[in-house]
Amino acid sequence: MKSVAAALGLAACQPGSGPTIDRVVPAQGTRGAMVTVHGDGFCGEGRGAGDGTCTTLPPGSVDFGLELPMARALVLSWGETAIAVTVPDAARVGATEVIVTVDGRSSNAGAFEVLP
Secondary structure, eight states: OHHHHHHHHHHTTTTSSSEHHHHHHHHEETTTEEEEEEOOOOOOTTBBBSSSSSSOOOOOEEEEEEESOOEEOEEEEOOEEEEEEEEOOOSSEEEEEEEEHHHHHHHHOEEEEOOO
C-alpha cells in the first residue's frame, strides 16, 4: 500500500500536472507596477485554445510571497502562456516569489523583487 501511495504522490508532482513559470518580466518593480508572468499551463486542463488564449477563464490566482501574509495580485489579462498582473499594494518590499495557482495546482516559484 505504501508503494502505491508513494507512486501516486510522485505522479502529482510530474511536469505537466500544473502551471509552470519560466520568468517574470520585469524581474523587479514597485507596488502597483504591471508585470507579466510567462510560462505554460495557465489555462488549466483542456482550456487552452491553441492560440495562447483560454477557451474559458480558469479558477486561479497569482500570489506574491510564499510566507503569510501572501499578497494576491490584480489580474489584467490571463492566457495560456502569459498573465499580466499588478504588483499588490500588500506585497512585501524585497526579494519574493510569484506563484500561479490554477484548478488548485500551484506552479513553481518565479523570482521577483518588490522595490520601495
